[in-house]
Amino acid sequence: MKNLIDGKWVDSSSGKTLDDLNPATGMKIDTFPAATKDDVSRAIDAAEGTFWKWNDLGSKERGRIIRKAGDLIQAKRKELEDLLVRECGKIRPQAQEEVNGVLDQIYYYAEFERKINGDLVEGDSSTRKIFQYKVPRGVVVALTPWNFPAAMVARKLAPALMTGNSVVLKPSSDTPLIAEWIVRKFQEAGIPDGVLNFVTGKGSEIGDFIVSHKKVALVTLTGSTGTGQRIIQQSSANMSKLMLELGGKAPFIVWNDADMEKALTTLVWAKFWNAGQSCIAAERLYIHEDIADKFEEKFISMTKGIKVGDPETAQMGPLINHDAQKNMENVIAESEKENLKILSGGRKPDLKGEFNKGFFFEPTLIDNVPQKSSIFQDEIFGPVLGIHRVNDWDETIKMANDSQFGLASYLFTEDNKRIYQASEAIRFGELYVNMPGPESSQGYHTGFRMTGLAGEGSKYGIGEYLQLKNVYVDYSRDKLKLGSIPGF
Ligand SMILES: NC(=O)C1=CN([C@@H]2O[C@H](COP(=O)(O)OP(=O)(O)OC[C@H]3O[C@@H](n4cnc5c(N)ncnc54)[C@H](OP(=O)(O)O)[C@@H]3O)[C@@H](O)[C@H]2O)C=CC1
Numbered sequence: 058m059k060n061l062i063d064g065k066w067v068d069s070s071s072g073k074t075l076d077d078l079n080p081a082t083g084m085k086i087d088t089f090p091a092a093t094k095d096d097v098s099r100a101i102d103a104a105e106g107t108f109w110k111w112n113d114l115g116s117k118e119r120g121r122i123i124r125k126a127g128d129l130i131q132a133k134r135k136e137l138e139d140l141l142v143r144e145c146g147k148i149r150p151q152a153q154e155e156v157n158g159v160l161d162q163i164y165y166y167a168e169f170e171r172k173i174n175g176d177l178v179e180g181d182s183s184t185r186k187i188f189q190y191k192v193p194r195g196v197v198v199a200l201t202p203w204n205f206p207a208a209m210v211a212r213k214l215a216p217a218l219m220t221g222n223s224v225v226l227k228p229s230s231d232t233p234l235i236a237e238w239i240v241r242k243f244q245e246a247g248i249p250d251g252v253l254n255f256v257t258g259k260g261s262e263i264g265d266f267i268v269s270h271k272k273v274a275l276v277t278l279t280g281s282t283g284t285g286q287r288i289i290q291q292s293s294a295n296m297s298k299l300m301l302e303l304g305g306k307a308p309f310i311v312w313n314d315a316d317m318e319k320a321l322t323t324l325v326w327a328k329f330w331n332a333g334q335s336c337i338a339a340e341r342l343y344i345h346e347d348i349a350d351k352f353e354e355k356f357i358s359m360t361k362g363i364k365v366g367d368p369e370t371a372q373m374g375p376l377i378n379h380d381a382q383k384n385m386e387n388v389i390a391e392s393e394k395e396n397l398k399i400l401s402g403g404r405k406p407d408l409k410g411e412f413n414k415g416f417f418f419e420p421t422l423i424d425n426v427p428q429k430s431s432i433f434q435d436e437i438f439g440p441v442l443g444i445h446r447v448n449d450w451d452e453t454i455k456m457a458n459d460s461q462f463g464l465a466s467y468l469f470t471e472d473n474k475r476i477y478q479a480s481e482a483i484r485f486g487e488l489y490v491n492m493p494g495p496e497s498s499q500g501y502h503t504g505f506r507m508t509g510l511a512g513e514g515s516k517y518g519i520g521e522y523l524q525l526k527n528v529y530v531d532y533s534r535d536k537l538k539l540g541s542i543p544g545f
């Protein structure tokens with residue numbers, strides 16, 4: 058593996074590398090460069106130096122190059138799917154689905170070519186005009202996560218580049234190979250040298266340096282709330298624009314008139330998709346007490362039936378690393394401390410052969426979780442779900458909103474009045490009614506409260522990469538009179 062700096066694939070200037078593991082087996086699959094601050098500086102300098110050249114190409118040509126990257130990815134998509142299985146532990150169908158997502162993002166954002174329009178506004182007289190241009194911000198730093206390591210790279214690169222920004226990408230240290238593979242396709246598609254740079258290394262070592270660098274105009278991160286908070290502090294050095302997509306704690310409300318089969322199937326997806334490692338994952342089930350016994354009985358049986366293991370054949374794969382597996386054990390220890398009942402799962406599965414050392418955890422359900430419990434307040438980010446029975450609508454909405462996070466939420470009911478009420482009252486960036494996610498490219502993926510700042514997707518998301526600039530012009534040729542300074 059190499060880094061891409063100013064169009065050249067290079068090792069770290071220190072020669073140091075880090076290990077890349079397969080989460081299904083715990084075995085090393087590769088090493089990657091531990092970039093130094095000097096490497097990062099050169100990447101940022103290259104991005105700054107090529108910004109105007111890329112901007113001046115025009116959006117039509119940029120769109121062509123981005124679409125070509127999509128075509129190149131499509132042509133070799135199996136390689137990317139294989140990497141998603143091997144480096145991230147995705148089960149095969151979810152690896153395929155993620156590559157579809159990558160292509161969807163790339164082609165969606167390429168459609169904005171020739172559509173980045175500003176406004177022409179009349180000034181304070183008819184001969185005065187204000188040209189409101191939408192201009193790129195400059196150097197974008199993209200920090201991507203490991204949970205959707207290909208889709209998140211595409212979701213940041215395509216709009217940043219489409220709008221004329223130059224980029225330095227630093228991927229998660231758990232999934233650098235996947236990011237490198239995509240960057241190579243963008244380079245092959247014709248992105249000029251220096252416009253897209255790629256550095257790898259521990260966020261804890263080079264992160265502060267990147268985000269506080271004077272030449273950086275925008276930082277976009279998908280990751281943890283702690284990292285987001287640190288970036289807010291560090292980036293104050295140059296007041297960069299921030300796009301932060303952080304933690305989630307999605308409530309999943311099933312009312313007594315819900316289509317039960319639909320709610321059950323969606324909940325299997327919302328909890329166990331990507332082994333629960335998604336920020337839109339259901340983390341709190343609020344089930345109406347009239348239907349709770351039946352719903353729980355069916356859901357426990359569905360949960361117990363989920364096959365965990367080899368990503369090529371199983372229905373749920375491993376967690377990303379040993380720490381993530383340990384976090385699930387801590388959640389279980391906490392629930393035992395609180396005397397909560399584990400309805401299913403709660404342990405590492407006993408897998409045979411090479412998967413024995415993988416970072417797996419059983420799909421787990423915890424009953425009667427109090428609203429104030431850490432199980433209902435802190436992000437779990439794994440295949441563990443807490444259950445709480447409800448009967449009062451207003452109280453349920455209040456509990457759903459009682460979270461520091463505010464990304465996704467789910468509601469199952471056949472009552473239109475409740476749907477409209479929830480659409481107003483639920484204080485989350487996304488509400489999925491009678492359907493699963495994930496978010497669409499044309500939706501605006503954004504969170505309330507400590508889920509972060511700004512958002513991605515749609516014309517609003519692409520707008521975050523642009524800055525509105527105002528040019529005032531007077532074309533009257535009349536003599537100028539300054540009323541505010543007598544005599545002029
Ligand atoms: N919203 C979401 O979709 C995601 C949420 N999370 C949440 O975060 C938890 C921990 O996951 P983790 O991977 O540690 O998340 P992090 O927030 O640590 O990592 C996300 C990205 O930020 C980088 N990073 C880390 N520290 C810094 C820093 N100081 N400055 C700049 N960049 C930095 C990481 O690099 P590096 O890998 O080198 O540390 C990675 O590229 C998860 O369990 C989950 O709760 C995680 C991923 C995605």
Ligand SMILES: O=C(O)[C@H](O)CO
Binds near residue numbers: 204205494
């Ligand atoms: O945030 C996430 O986890 C991804 O956007 C998928 O929803």
